[in-house]
Amino acid sequence: MSLPHALLGLLAEQPASGYDLLKRFESGLAVVWPAQKSQVYGELAKLSEKGLIEVTGTGARQRREYGITEAGRAELRGWLTEPGTDFAFRSAALLRVFFLWTLSREEGVDYLENFARINRERLAALEAVRDNAEWVGDPVQICGWLILEYGLRGSTTSAEWADWAAERLTEHL
Amino acid sequence: MSLPHALLGLLAEQPASGYDLLKRFESGLAVVWPAQKSQVYGELAKLSEKGLIEVTGTGARQRREYGITEAGRAELRGWLTEPGTDFAFRSAALLRVFFLWTLSREEGVDYLENFARINRERLAALEAVRDNAEWVGDPVQICGWLILEYGLRGSTTSAEWADWAAERLTEHL
DNA sequence: AGTTGCATGTAAGGAGTTACATGATTAA
DNA sequence: TTAATCATGTAACTCCTTACATGCAACT
Structure with a gap:
């Protein structure tokens, strides 16, 4: 389960919309973890439901900006420090x-x-x-x-x- | 779609059962492409339905051995030589x-x-x-x-x- | 008689892809 | 007014993982 954590990591830096996050995936993160837009929007909804992120503002063109919550930071931290870490890769x-x-x-x-x-x-x-x-x-x-x-x-x-x-x-x- | 092609590749070498193929995944292939047994058995059924492999024999303990067909070899060849090849990797x-x-x-x-x-x-x-x-x-x-x-x-x-x-x-x- | 290894799967759910669908705003 | 860009999603499908389930055969 890496995508939700990748989103938490990006939101830990600064609040962003799904659209913003997708752009940041394309320029950088996609090299090690590609993501589709349908998946990003879907994960944002799930993370929001779980209380790991929250809507921090809205803008033009029904833009919804998310920010990470304290629970989200704790989850991210857990993912980064847990011992049994996944080193598998596929090519x-x-x-x-x-x-x-x-x-x-x-x-x-x-x-x-x-x-x-x-x-x-x-x-x-x-x-x-x-x-x-x-x-x-x-x-x-x-x-x-x-x-x-x-x-x-x-x-x-x-x-x-x-x-x-x-x-x-x-x-x- | 790599798993079916991995199976075709292994069967191109010699006929094998799902069990055999799983062992060969564990010792070698799994480094670049891990596979679970449920997935292997499922793929074998699909490949067989498509005529890319066929049952070439049965053995003790309801062992079913598959072999690659000519259509299967053609499919494998296509996968190996098609130009728009997938170089993405995830880590x-x-x-x-x-x-x-x-x-x-x-x-x-x-x-x-x-x-x-x-x-x-x-x-x-x-x-x-x-x-x-x-x-x-x-x-x-x-x-x-x-x-x-x-x-x-x-x-x-x-x-x-x-x-x-x-x-x-x-x-x- | 019991354990190990061979051998095959199903069921349920989550992860990921592709295609489709819509609408608002801005700049030329 | 047209095109580009911003912005969000749904639907359908395939891929992958985890857990569960069964039974035969060989060896000790």
């Missing part, structure tokens, strides 16, 4: 690699080269984010910076691995 | 990092140190797999080996990043 792109032996060598190598290319594109995009940001050093931004660095290191590692894997496939298949 | 562990600023410095550092520890444990487990395996070099095993190497590199990168991130948090928060 369809890696799953495919298990089955590359069913293709020809050329097709397999193509797949891995594409894998490398996608990761280099992502790396370039993240470098642009890093270079264009103004680093003021508030705690929120620092955590974003940590994730950004993870992205930089991770896409580099992935791209290099895919190059290596393409060579191994060429050699051994 | 609750990284999502949490976005919100470490809501904790104290000590708690944040604890989280990252635990992150590093988990990755070093995983690394050790993968090294054991690598060192205990007999490498005969058939195509199926080579693809497994590529994934294993991804795991080794990825957990190393993740552990080193977490060390680095813990230092940054200590310095800047």
Whole structure:
């Protein structure tokens, strides 16, 4: 159950509407946790029912702004500090690699080269984010910076691995 | 839609029962794509209805063995070669990092140190797999080996990043 | 006779995706 | 007045998880 906690985390920083939250997902959070609008609006309703967030104001175009409650902050804290934390991750792109032996060598190598290319594109995009940001050093931004660095290191590692894997496939298949 | 394709991929290698497939998920595939038994049995029924797999034999204890059909191989091939491939991944562990600023410095550092520890444990487990395996070099095993190497590199990168991130948090928060 | 491992599922519910649907406000 | 953007949702469906449920076979 991560989406509700992601919303609580964003609202812990400042009040926001569903629309605002969706934009903040797209620019940043979506890299590690994508979310659809129907799901965000649905979760906001549930969180509100549970008293973890509350409507703090309304605006033009039936805008409804939510803020986190004390109960919400406690829930967020629990999620961040509980010991049995979920480290599972899923990647369809890696799953495919298990089955590359069913293709020809050329097709397999193509797949891995594409894998490398996608990761280099992502790396370039993240470098642009890093270079264009103004680093003021508030705690929120620092955590974003940590994730950004993870992205930089991770896409580099992935791209290099895919190059290596393409060579191994060429050699051994 | 990855689970049905994962099953097709495993059956492309050799016929197997739901039980067999579950064991093969646990030892290997589950790292990139976890699956529950209820889901596997359910998917097998669906794939069979669609004609992508078929019952190839029965055994003791109502064992039912499935094999992939030609239509199934075509479907698998399509999934592996289609251009608009899904590179999204989800990680609750990284999502949490976005919100470490809501904790104290000590708690944040604890989280990252635990992150590093988990990755070093995983690394050790993968090294054991690598060192205990007999490498005969058939195509199926080579693809497994590529994934294993991804795991080794990825957990190393993740552990080193977490060390680095813990230092940054200590310095800047 | 009892335990372990093999083998298959159902039921219920929550998480996530895709498509559809509506309406208000602002700027060109 | 038209288009873009802001803003909120519902409906239908699939995917995934957890808990429950059953029974056979082999070994001790």
